[in-house]
Amino acid sequence: MSLSLSIGPLVSLIAGILILVMPRLLSTIVALYLIVIGALGLLGMHTLRW
Template identity: 65%
Template sequence: MLMNIHLSLVPVVSLLAGVLILVMPKLLNYIVAFYLIAIGLIGLFGGGHFHLHL
C-alpha cells in the first residue's frame, strides 16, 4: 500500500516559522524576515507550484 502525501512549499515554510516563533520568541524579527524573503523568492521563481511527493 503506497500513500501519496502532497505538501505545498508555502504552508510548510509557514508551519516551520510558526513553530520557531513559539519555541524561540526572541528570534521573531529574524524568522519574519526570513519568511518574507522566502515567500518573495518563491513568488518570483514560481516555486509556489512545487510539491513534495512523499
C-alpha cells in the same frame, strides 16, 4: 494514500513553531519567511510540490 506538501505552508509551519519556541527571534524568522515566500513567488515555484 498520497501525501503532497506545498512549500508555503511548510515554511509557515516551521516559522510558527520557531516563533513559539524562541520568541526573541520573531523579527528574524518573519524576515526569512518573507524572503523565502517572495523568492518562490518571483521564481514561479509557488506551485512546487513534494
